[in-house]
Every structure is written in structure tokens, then in C-alpha cells.
Amino acid sequence: MVKIAVSGKGGVGKTTLTAILAYLFAKDGYSVTAIDCDADINLPSALGVKNVTPLSELKDIIEERVVGPFGTYKLNPKVDDVFQAYSVKNKEGIRVLVLGTIEKGGEGCFCPQNSFLRAILRHAIFKQKDVLLLDMEAGIEHLGRGTARGVDLLIAVVEPGLRALETLNRIEKLSSDIGIEKIAVVVNKFVDSPKAKELIEKIKYPILGIIPFSQDFINADLENKPPYEVCDLKPFEEIKKKIMEIVS
Ligand SMILES: Nc1ncnc2c1ncn2[C@@H]1O[C@H](COP(=O)(O)OP(=O)(O)OP(=O)(O)O)[C@@H](O)[C@H]1O
Ligand SMILES: [Mg+2]
Numbered sequence: 001m002v003k004i005a006v007s008g009k010g011g012v013g014k015t016t017l018t019a020i021l022a023y024l025f026a027k028d029g030y031s032v033t034a035i036d037c038d039a040d041i042n043l044p045s046a047l048g049v050k051n052v053t054p055l056s057e058l059k060d061i062i063e064e065r066v067v068g069p070f071g072t073y074k075l076n077p078k079v080d081d082v083f084q085a086y087s088v089k090n091k092e093g094i095r096v097l098v099l100g101t102i103e104k105g106g107e108g109c110f111c112p113q114n115s116f117l118r119a120i121l122r123h124a125i126f127k128q129k130d131v132l133l134l135d136m137e138a139g140i141e142h143l144g145r146g147t148a149r150g151v152d153l154l155i156a157v158v159e160p161g162l163r164a165l166e167t168l169n170r171i172e173k174l175s176s177d178i179g180i181e182k183i184a185v186v187v188n189k190f191v192d193s194p195k196a197k198e199l200i201e202k203i204k205y206p207i208l209g210i211i212p213f214s215q216d217f218i219n220a221d222l223e224n225k226p227p228y229e230v231c232d233l234k235p236f237e238e239i240k241k242k243i244m245e246i247v248s
Contacts, residue, residue, distance in 0.1 A: 001030070002247050003125050003150055005134040005180070008157035009167050013188035014038070016217055016227045017157055018135040019046035020236045021243075023228040026092045031130040033087070033095040035121070041098055043135045048226045049090045054100025055082065055120055056113055066112035073112055079119045080127065097124075118147060125150035148178035152247045155208065159189045160196040168203065182246060186239060189213040206246065209239040 004021070006014045015038075022034040036043035036052075044052045056062075065077035087097045099117050124132055125147055134151075156171045158164035168185070175183055185203050187210040190196065200207070216231040228236075 001130045002243065003132045003134075003152045004243065005136050005151050005154045006157060007136045007154060007171055009159075009163070010040075010137075012157045012159050013186075013211070013217075014157050015042050015046050015135050017155070017186055017188070017211075017236075017239075018043060018133050019226055020228045020231070020233070021240060022047060022094045022131075022133050023092055023226070024233065024236060024240050025131040025133075026094050031095075032093075032133065033097070033124060033128050033131070034133045034135065035124060036096070036098045037121075037134050037136045039101045039137065041100070044088070044096050044098060045224060046226055047090045047092075047094055047096050049088050049096050052088045052096055052098045053086050054098045055086055056100030056117060058082070058086070058116075062112050062116045066115050073115055075115055076122075077116060077119050079116070079123050083120060083123055122147050122150075148175070148180050151180050153182045153184060153243060154180045155184055155186055155243075156205070157186050157188050158203075160187055160191075160199050162199065164199065165202060168205070184208045184242070184246060186211065206242070208242045208246075209235045211235050 006018045008014050022032050026032045066074055068074050087095045089095055154175050156168055184206045186208050187200055190210045191213050217227055220227045220230045
């Protein structure tokens with residue numbers, strides 16, 4: 001129904017946004033899958049789950065599914081059962097998966113691990129119904145062209161600052177390279193000032209919402225609670241509404 005990739009620089013609030021949107025969609029009765037695609041794994045704890053096995057660590061399964069005869073690689077390995085077996089459902093019924101780290105093998109690496117993780121993403125994007133949220137790093141390369149075409153919307157999370165605009169330029173280039181058409185922005189950790197407003201005006205993408213800087217998020221993190229249990233959900237409800245307008 002709606003497939004969203006959340007991207008942005010380190011620490012801007014990608015995981016917080018992903019977890020809260022997952023929660024709000026689940027609350028509306030959608031079946032939600034949330035995948036941590038960041039090497040620095042933190043989505044499970046933001047959704048209140050522990051012990052999610054990173055799929056990149058399933059060395060034997062990867063070997064068995066991906067490596068064919070004479071050392072060839074299968075580009076479309078079977079992964080649907082893995083998807084079921086290695087996902088964990090949280091209290092709200094959100095299905096959580098963790099991709100883990102792709103060993104860097106240079107441009108266009110077709111190492112078995114990479115084919116496997118790409119197959120997982122392809123399965124998520126093309127076979128899962130309802131809502132899919134991908135918590136990604138600033139680099140969205142490992143989506144790959146074919147898979148990226150199934151993403152309805154890329155949300156770039158930015159903190160108001162000059163660097164945000166640079167990030168947006170990079171995200172724009174990456175997404176056009178792999179074929180994601182729709183980009184929208186969430187401004188996070190906003191502290192009101194004329195300079196911040198001026199910068200926000202320079203953003204040329206639709207702005208889904210502006211989330212104020214709030215101690216609530218930091219406290220949630222400190223207390224190891226999902227952010228949606230403690231923060232003001234109103235701006236996120238607005239964001240969800242705008243997402244539905246954009247993708248429908
Ligand atoms: N609006 C906000 N106000 C204050 N703190 C925030 C806000 N949003 C997120 N935070 C805090 O900022 C920190 C980073 O947030 P989060 O983990 O969501 O970012 P991230 O982009 O996923 O980071 P990483 O790149 O490390 O994965 C966390 O401590 C979080 O609680
Ligand atoms: Mg994160």
C-alpha cells in the first residue's frame with residue numbers, strides 16, 4: 001500500500017520518525033513492516049523489541065540460498081521463509097527486521113550477502129502488503145535500481161542548518177540515480193529562529209512536518225522506551241496524513 005524509505009544524516013532522527021510512523025500506521029489497523037537498513041542498528045529498541053537477528057549474519061543460510069553450482073550466485077534467491085522466521089513482532093504487531101552490515105565489496109558488489117539482503121528488500125517491497133518503512137543511512141545505494149522503483153516515497157529527515165541543504169542535494173542525486181521519484185522532507189529538532197526559518201524556506205521539496213526539539217525524545221532514549229510512548233504525536237499524525245495525500 002505505501003512503501004517509504006527514511007534517509008538522512010547520522011543522528012537527525014530517522015529511527016525516531018520511522019518508529020513513530022510505524023506505530024501510527026499500526027494503530028490505524030494497517031499491517032506494518034519496519035526494516036532497519038542501517039549498519040548502526042537501533043530501530044528494534046525504538047519499537048520496544050530485543051534480539052532481532054541481523055539477516056547479514058545468517059552465513060549458512062546465505063551460502064545455501066545464494067551460491068549455486070561452480071561458485072555462481074543466484075540473483076533471486078528464495079527468502080520468503082527467512083522473512084517470516086527472522087522477523088520479530090512488537091507489542092503493537094509491527095513486524096521488525098534488521099538487515100545488518102553489508103560488507104563493502106566496492107561498486108556493484110555481487111557478493112552473496114549483498115544478493116541475499118537485496119532479495120530481502122525486494123521481497124519486502126514487492127510481496128508485503130500494506131505499510132513498509134525502511135530506516136536507512138544517508139547512503140541509499142543498497143536499495144538497488146529495481147527495488148528502489150517500488151519505493152513510493154523517500155523521506156529525507158534534516159535538522160535545520162546549512163548542512164541539511166547539502167544532504168538534500170546528495171539525497172536528490174542518489175534517488176534520481178536509482179529511480180525514486182518522490183522526495184519529501186521532515187525537519188526535525190527545530191528550534192525557532194529567523195535563520196532556521198530562512199533555511200527551511202530554501203528547501204524545495206514538500207515539507208511533511210516540522211518537529212520541535214524536545215527533551216521528551218531524549219528521555220525516551222535514556223529510559224529505553226519507544227518514542228511514541230512519551231512524545232507529542234500530533235505533528236507525526238500530520239506527517240502521516242500528508243504522506244497519504246502524496247502517495248495516493
Ligand atoms: N525532535 C527531537 N528533539 C530532541 N531530540 C531528538 C528529536 N528527535 C530525535 N531526537 C534524539 O536524537 C537522537 C538521534 O535520534 P535517532 O536515533 O532517531 O536518529 P537517527 O537519524 O536514526 O540516528 P543514526 O544515524 O545514529 O541511526 C536520539 O537520542 C533521539 O532521542
Ligand atoms: Mg537510526
